[in-house]
Amino acid sequence: MNFLILKAYAQGITAPSGVNTNTTFDKLYNNVLDQIVTPIIYLLFALALIYFFWGVFQFIKNADNETERENGKWHMIWGVIGMFIMISAKGLINIILATLGLK
Template identity: 40%
Template sequence: MKNYKFLIFTIFFLPSFVFAADPPLFEDVLGNALGLVKNLFPILVALAVTYFLWGVIKYIRLSDNPEERIKGRDLMIHGIIAIFVMVSLWGLVGILVDTFFDSPDDLIIRNPDDVPQYDINGEL
């Protein structure tokens, strides 16, 4: 266990040693963790889809054996439930973030006429 802690510590702080940078702040660590979670979620959805497809393959391939068909059907049902729950939570979190925090979409100017322009006298 001690070796794992040393390995994690070394990997975490190695960029600081290499680039002679300041040690990471808590905000940086939190940002990295949130980035990891943000990238991990689509991978989990892909795994759930793979699990569902494995159930479909098992259901079709072993259709002559009733017990294996039931196992394949159960895999498909569990895969569909996992996909539904993950996508629902993803949408709910997106709605909550857009409701309570500033959305980066608000910063995008979609219409060029919305850009503030100054005339020659420096007035809007």
């Protein structure tokens, strides 16, 4: 609720004539998402992908050792879970932005 009040207040503020202001709340919010949140999500996705491939490498390399294969299998499982969480986070952010009309 407070977010909507702040958004309405920010849209009602106008700058004096001749002043170029490109910093509305929506633009600031979108810049934070585009410049900070989205790269962090992509970085975490890349780390989960690397973790998954490390598990694949361990699984193949240690084909004769059951405990190391199990360890590699769990790395793969947690890597897939991590990638799913990152894709879901990005999708959830896009759904929220579209619902609120911010993007």
